[in-house]
Amino acid sequence: MxxxxxxxxxxxxxxxxxxxxxxxxxxxxxxxxxxxxxxxxxxxxxxxxxxxxxxxxxxxxxxxxxxxxxxxxxxxxxxxxxxxxxxxxxxxxxxxxxxxxxxxxxxxxxxxxxxxxxxxxxxxxxxxxxxxxxxxxxxxxxxxxxxxxxxxxxxxxxxxxxxxxxxxxxxxxVQIEFLDPAADDDGEGGGAMFPTGNLVDDLEVPGVGTLKATLINAGIPTVFINAEDIGYTGTELQEAINSDDKALTMFETIRAHGAVRMGLIKHVDEAAGRQHTPKVAFVAGPASYVSSSGKQVAAGDIDLLVRALSMGKLHHAMMGTAAVAIGTAAAIPGTLVNLAAGGSERSAVRFGHPSGTLRVGAEAKQLNGEWTVTKAIMSRSxxxxxxxxxxxxxxxx
Missing domain, CATH: 3.10.310.10 (Diaminopimelate Epimerase; Chain A, domain 1)
Incomplete structure (x- = not known):
């Protein structure tokens, strides 16, 4: 042959x-x-x-x-x-x-x-x-x-x-600037930075409960929830999540229902064919932990903790687009990310992730009651x- x-x-x-x-x-x-x-x-x-x-x-x-x-x-x-x-x-x-x-x-x-x-x-x-x-x-x-x-x-x-x-x-x-990273009529999500019109929503997730959630289109559509609401501290490393099939199923269920609420899909069944977006992340106030490399991260060196899942698994560090979402949400008083970071106005945050820390900045302002962000900035290599x-x-x- x-x-x-x-x-x-x-x-x-x-x-x-x-x-x-x-x-x-x-x-x-x-x-x-x-x-x-x-x-x-x-x-x-x-x-x-x-x-x-x-x-x-x-x-x-x-x-x-x-x-x-x-x-x-x-x-x-x-x-x-x-x-x-x-x-x-x-x-x-x-x-x-x-x-x-x-x-x-x-x-x-x-x-x-x-x-x-x-x-x-x-x-x-x-x-x-x-x-x-x-x-x-x-x-x-x-x-x-x-x-x-x-x-x-x-x-x-x-x-x-x-x-x-x-x-x-x-x-x-290499410094990267994401200009006007929130969604618009041409972008992902097809509308506003906060597609529900709220900084915090009550997201009903069957089998999990009703969770406080910040649903944001900035960098990439992201569903933010509080770590404590799902039994976590925000200091978890990959093995704590990725070896737990029940936890992964829970996060996928949250992601699917968040996608529907954000208008990205019409039914939760469509989420399986859309693995890349939205992301789901959980946040908590600063706490000390040891990163995956053995590096000590001190609570005093960070503003908050963030853990995010990508393609069904806890990410080993942080997705760049999710970092844009973190920086943007942190700059807007009242979001779960901002509240985890202390609730004050800020133009940049340093957050702890499984591999260590990352600093991201964002310029946000409110016009006629609507939040907009002009740019988000971070360094990569x-x-x-x-x-x-x-x-x-x-x-x-």
């Missing part, structure tokens, strides 16, 4: 923040995969090694976690005043689908670097030494993101002494891990 040989596709394997994924230039993809649809999804699934009933992604580039089962497609921007169009695909590990419903804030840190190194940013914008401002159009959520990428000797600087909890080695700092070509069977898509 004849078998179709493998094909080669130019690609770069990159770490961005606390995530990593496979990056492609749109024009390097096979023609059938250069447009949205079944061929593109099948190609990316095969590249990553999904669906894998073993949950390991051994036969692909994925790392069997939500943080490492990711793909990015970049192209020169078709929009005025933007350099690059950034499309993110969250690849399911054990199911045959790619979720296009949201952004990856961590991999955003690598978008500017890739764009510069691959000719997507005009050469005249790149100094011999200094910082390049890359204007990114985030296609999934129809938002502008600005990356400030350091340049040394005419090339992207990747090494440095910036340390990011959740990443083992230091690297060069990025690094090329491998570049060349990925191979997949020619009949995979």
């Amino acid at each position: 004849a078998h179709v040989p493998q094909i080669r596709i130019p690609a770069t394997y990159m770490r961005g923040g606390t995530s990593k994924g496979v990056f492609f230039k749109l024009t390097d993809l096979p023609e059938a995969a250069q447009v949205p649809g079944e061929a593109r999804d099948k190609l990316l699934l095969r590249v990553i090694g999904s669906p894998d009933p073993y949950g390991k992604q051994i036969d692909g580039m994925g790392g069997a976690t939500s943080s490492t089962s990711k793909t990015v497609i970049l192209s020169k921007s078709t929009r005025a005043d933007h350099d690059v169009d950034y499309l993110f695909g969250q690849v399911s590990i054990d199911k045959p689908f790619v979720d296009w419903s949201g952004n990856c804030g961590n991999l955003t840190a690598a978008v500017g670097s890739f764009a510069i190194s691959n000719g997507l940013v005009p050469a005249e914008q790149i100094p011999e030494n200094g910082v390049v401002t890359v204007r990114i159009w985030q296609v999934n959520i129809a938002k502008t993101i600005i990356a400030h990428v350091p340049i040394t000797n005419g090339a992207v600087q990747e090494t440095g002494d910036f340390e990011l909890d959740g990443v083992t080695f230091p690297a060069a700092e 990025a690094r090329v891990l491998m570049e060349g070509q990925v191979r997949i069977p020619g009949d995979a898509f």
